[in-house]
Amino acid sequence: MVNFYLKPLKIGLLMVWLCGFALISISFYASTQILPSSSIKEQIKDLDSSVGPTVTIFAAARPFIGSIGSRQSLAIRSWLGLSQDIRVVLFSQDPSVFSFADSFGPDSRVSVEPNIDYTFLGTPFFHSMVARAQISDSDISVLMDSETLLFPDFISTLNYVHKLDHDWLLFASSRNILDFPFQLDVYGQHWIGDDGQRVKTEKLQEILSHVWWEHCDDKKVIMAWNNGAIPLHNGVLPPFLYGKGFHTMWIINEALSSNFRFVFDASLTISSFSVNNLDFHPKIEARNWEHVGNSHLRAFYGSLFFREADYSNVIKLFKCNGHYHFGNTTENIVYPLGSPKGLRFNGLEVFRLSNHKKLFGCFDKIKSLGRKVGCSKENQVMTLEPLVLPFSLELLLSMRADHHKTIVLAVAGYSYKDMLMSWVCRLHHLQVSNFVVCALDDEIYDFGVLQGLPVFRDRLAPSNISYDDCHFGTNCFQRVTKVKSRVVLEILNLGYNVLMSDVDVYWFKNPLPLLTTFGPAVFVAQSDEYKITGPINLPRRLNSGFYYAHSDNTTIAALKKVVKHASLSNLSEQPSFYDTLCGLNGSFRLDNDTCQEPETNLTVHFLDRNLFPNGAYRDLWDSSNVSSTCMDIGCFVLHNNWISGRQKKLERQVSSGLWEYDTSTRMCLRSWQRFKPLNYF
Ligand SMILES: *[C@@H]1O[C@H](CO)[C@@H](O)[C@H](O)[C@H]1NC(C)=O
Ligand SMILES: *[C@@H]1O[C@H](CO)[C@@H](O)[C@H](O)[C@H]1NC(C)=O
Ligand SMILES: *[C@@H]1O[C@H](CO)[C@@H](O)[C@H](O)[C@H]1NC(C)=O
Ligand SMILES: *[C@@H]1O[C@H](CO)[C@@H](O)[C@H](O)[C@H]1NC(C)=O
Ligand SMILES: *[C@@H]1O[C@H](CO)[C@@H](O)[C@H](O)[C@H]1NC(C)=O
Ligand SMILES: *[C@@H]1O[C@H](CO)[C@@H](O)[C@H](O)[C@H]1NC(C)=O
Ligand SMILES: *[C@@H]1O[C@H](CO)[C@@H](O)[C@H](O)[C@H]1NC(C)=O
Ligand SMILES: *[C@@H]1O[C@H](CO)[C@@H](O)[C@H](O)[C@H]1NC(C)=O
Numbered sequence: 001m002v003n004f005y006l007k008p009l010k011i012g013l014l015m016v017w018l019c020g021f022a023l024i025s026i027s028f029y030a031s032t033q034i035l036p037s038s039s040i041k042e043q044i045k046d047l048d049s050s051v052g053p054t055v056t057i058f059a060a061a062r063p064f065i066g067s068i069g070s071r072q073s074l075a076i077r078s079w080l081g082l083s084q085d086i087r088v089v090l091f092s093q094d095p096s097v098f099s100f101a102d103s104f105g106p107d108s109r110v111s112v113e114p115n116i117d118y119t120f121l122g123t124p125f126f127h128s129m130v131a132r133a134q135i136s137d138s139d140i141s142v143l144m145d146s147e148t149l150l151f152p153d154f155i156s157t158l159n160y161v162h163k164l165d166h167d168w169l170l171f172a173s174s175r176n177i178l179d180f181p182f183q184l185d186v187y188g189q190h191w192i193g194d195d196g197q198r199v200k201t202e203k204l205q206e207i208l209s210h211v212w213w214e215h216c217d218d219k220k221v222i223m224a225w226n227n228g229a230i231p232l233h234n235g236v237l238p239p240f241l242y243g244k245g246f247h248t249m250w251i252i253n254e255a256l257s258s259n260f261r262f263v264f265d266a267s268l269t270i271s272s273f274s275v276n277n278l279d280f281h282p283k284i285e286a287r288n289w290e291h292v293g294n295s296h297l298r299a300f301y302g303s304l305f306f307r308e309a310d311y312s313n314v315i316k317l318f319k320c321n322g323h324y325h326f327g328n329t330t331e332n333i334v335y336p337l338g339s340p341k342g343l344r345f346n347g348l349e350v351f352r353l354s355n356h357k358k359l360f361g362c363f364d365k366i367k368s369l370g371r372k373v374g375c376s377k378e379n380q381v382m383t384l385e386p387l388v389l390p391f392s393l394e395l396l397l398s399m400r401a402d403h404h405k406t407i408v409l410a411v412a413g414y415s416y417k418d419m420l421m422s423w424v425c426r427l428h429h430l431q432v433s434n435f436v437v438c439a440l441d442d443e444i445y446d447f448g449v450l451q452g453l454p455v456f457r458d459r460l461a462p463s464n465i466s467y468d469d470c471h472f473g474t475n476c477f478q479r480v481t482k483v484k485s486r487v488v489l490e491i492l493n494l495g496y497n498v499l500m501s502d503v504d505v506y507w508f509k510n511p512l513p514l515l516t517t518f519g520p521a522v523f524v525a526q527s528d529e530y531k532i533t534g535p536i537n538l539p540r541r542l543n544s545g546f547y548y549a550h551s552d553n554t555t556i557a558a559l560k561k562v563v564k565h566a567s568l569s570n571l572s573e574q575p576s577f578y579d580t581l582c583g584l585n586g587s588f589r590l591d592n593d594t595c596q597e598p599e600t601n602l603t604v605h606f607l608d609r610n611l612f613p614n615g616a617y618r619d620l621w622d623s624s625n626v627s628s629t630c631m632d633i634g635c636f637v638l639h640n641n642w643i644s645g646r647q648k649k650l651e652r653q654v655s656s657g658l659w660e661y662d663t664s665t666r667m668c669l670r671s672w673q674r675f676k677p678l679n680y681f
Helices: 003-030 037-049 066-080 095-102 126-134 152-161 201-209 247-258 283-290 294-301 357-370 393-400 414-429 442-450 475-493 512-518 553-568 573-581 617-622 626-633 646-655 671-675
Strands: 055-060 086-091 110-113 140-143 148-150 168-173 175-177 221-226 262-265 272-275 316-320 323-328 333-335 406-412 435-439 455-457 497-501 505-507 522-527 542-549 594-596 603-606 637-639
Touching: 055 126, 066 086, 066 095, 066 148, 066 272, 086 095, 086 126, 095 110, 126 140, 152 168, 152 316, 168 247, 221 247, 247 262, 262 316, 316 357, 323 357, 333 357, 393 435, 393 475, 406 414, 406 475, 406 512, 414 435, 414 442, 414 505, 414 646, 435 442, 435 475, 442 455, 475 497, 475 542, 475 553, 475 573, 497 512, 512 522, 512 542, 542 573, 542 637, 553 573, 617 626
Parallel strands: 055 086, 055 140, 086 110, 168 262, 175 272, 406 435, 406 497, 435 455, 522 603
Antiparallel strands: 140 221, 148 272, 168 221, 316 323, 323 333, 497 542, 505 637, 522 542, 594 603
C-alpha cells in the first residue's frame, strides 16, 4: 500500500543492521575494546535529567462490571499515577467503559476509542488495535492488557530506551499473582497496605521479585515502541482477534525476522503483573478461536504463520547497580550503550564476561530469571476443528434485532466477499448494528466468522453458486436471488421485520427510521425505474435488491406467493415480486407509486427514486463526485446495479470513493487511517 516510501528505507535499514552486526562481531573477536565504566555513568546521569517522552497506553477494556471492573480500574489508575505524560486509550464500545473514562472528568488523560474493528460480540480485532496505536502522536505507544498493573520502573525503562538512536520495539512479560493486598491512594501514586500506611518502594520491589512468570499468556505481554517512521515488521498483520492466540508474539517474531527495529526483551526491568487471570471473551467465542482449523487459517491469513517462539536469544534489557544495560544471556555479552547525544545502538561495544566482575556478577543473577521469559511450544498448538458459530438463526436474530424487532439482512457468496465487507464497514460507520449475513457458500461462511460477522449458513442454498460471473441475467444469479426471498420469509415467520439490502447498495444514511414508518401490511421496495418522470411502479420496475418487509400475516401470506411463484419460474425472483404483487402488466397498480395485491390486500409502496435511486437513474454513477451529487438530491442509498459483471461493479464503486474496506489490511477504512499511512506494505 505504501511501498513507494518504505522501500528505500528498508534497504537503508538493512545496511545499518549489517554494519551494526559487523561491529558486534568485530569487537567480540577483538575482545579488548572496553569503554571505561566511568564515562558511561556520566552519560546516563545526563540522560536521566532530560524531559521524559510522551506515552500513550492502548488497551482493550472489558465492561467495568464486578471484579473485572475493579481490577481494570486499579490497573489503569496505576498507569496514570506513573507520570503526567501518560495517556490511556481504551478500545471498547461498551457504555460502562465510556462512563469510566468520564469519571476522570473533562480533559482527562483517559479516552475511549470505539472506532476500530470489533466482532459482532464486541471483541476488538488485534490488527485494528495495532494500526490505531501506530498512528498515535505520542513519542511511545504501548499495547497491553487492561488488568496489568504497572510500577515506576515501567516509566524509568521507557525514559531510558527513548534515548536510543535507533527505532525500537520492546516487549515485557507480565506475571500473575493470586492476591495483591495493596490499594492505590486517591492520587494513584502510592500503594497503601492493610494498615493504611504507604508501602515502601523497596518492600514492593521485594514482593514483586518473588512473583514468577507463572505461565505463558500472550495477553500478558506488554509491547511498546517508539513512533518512528520505520514499521514494526515486514508484511501485513492478519486480522487476529484480541485475546486469543499468540498475536503479540506473532508481531515480535515478525519484528525479529524483519530486522527493521531493535527488538529487545525488557521483562527484567519492567515489573508488571495482573491479579488472577480470566478469559477476555465470552466463552463461546474463545472456544471457536482456539479451534480454528489450520486450513481455514491458511486460506484466510495467507502464508503468514506463527513461528515457534524462543526468546532466549533476544537481547535483554537489565539493570545493575542502578544502570541499564543490554545483554545477551546465551552468550554472556553485555553491550554498554551510551554517547553524549544519546544511546547509540549502531556502533555497539561489547563487554566480555571476564572483565567487569561486578557487572557480570549482577548479570549472572539476572540471567537465571531471564530464562523463564518466553513461551513454551506446547501452548501454541492449534487443533483442527471446523469453524462454526454456535448460534442458530433464531439466537442470532434475537441477539441482533433492534427494539422494533427489525433485522437488516445481507445475502452473499464468496465472490462478493469484499463488497460484503465494504457494506458491513459502512453500516458500522452509520452505527447500524442490527444486521445479519446469510452465507450462500462455505467459503463466505468461514470468511464471515473470521471477520467477526454475525453470519449464518443458508442450509437450502445450492452449493455451487460461488462464481465470479454470478451477475444479473445468468443462471447462477437466478438461483442466488431465489435464496433471498426464501430467507426473508423464514425470518418474517420468526417474527422479525426485514430490511433486505443487497451488498452493492451503498448506504449514505440509515434508512430504517423512514422505512419503519410505513407500518404493517405495506411492502416497501426500491423502484428500478430509470426515467426521471412518470410512474415508478410500471411493470417489472420493482427492485428486489432493497426492500422492507414488515412481519405480519398479510406480508407473510404475500411473500409466500412470491416464493412459490419464483420456484416455478425460470427467471430470477425479481419479476416474481412484481408479477405477484403488482400483477402481470401492472394490473394491481393503485396510482403511480403503489400497488395492492388483491388476495392478501398487501400494499406495495415504491420508494421515491430521488431518495432511493437505482444504478441507472440520472446516471448518478457517472457524476464527477457521486457522493456529493447523491447527497444533494437527498439519497439514503444508491444501488450499484444496472452494470454487468462483478469486476466492473467493483471498480465503479471503488473509483467513486463509495468504498469502505481495505482488502490488504482486512480492516474498515477509517478517518484515522486516511490521515496517515499505516506502516504496512
Ligand atoms: C545471542 O547469542 C546467541 C548465541 O551466540 C546468538 O545465537 C544470538 O544471535 C545472540 N542474539 C543477538 C540478538 O545477538
Ligand atoms: C450447480 O448445481 C446444479 C444443481 O445442484 C446443477 O444443475 C448445475 O449444473 C451446477 N452448476 C455447475 C456450474 O456446476
Ligand atoms: C401518474 O403519472 C401520469 C403520467 O406521468 C400522470 O399523468 C398522472 O397524473 C399521475 N397520477 C398521479 C395520481 O400522480
Ligand atoms: C396471524 O396468523 C396466525 C396464524 O395463522 C393467527 O394465530 C393470528 O391470529 C393472525 N394474526 C392476525 C393479526 O390476524
Ligand atoms: C422459460 O420460460 C419461458 C417463458 O415462460 C419458456 O418459453 C421457456 O421454455 C422456459 N425455459 C425453460 C428452460 O424452462
Ligand atoms: C399485458 O399487456 C399486453 C400488451 O399490452 C397484452 O397483450 C396482454 O394480454 C396483457 N396481459 C394481461 C394479463 O393483462
Ligand atoms: C381485502 O380487502 C377487501 C376489501 O376491503 C376485503 O373484502 C377482503 O376481505 C380483504 N382480504 C383480506 C385477506 O383481508
Ligand atoms: C465529493 O464531495 C464531498 C462533499 O462535498 C467532499 O467531501 C469530497 O471530498 C468530494 N470527493 C471528491 C473525490 O472530490
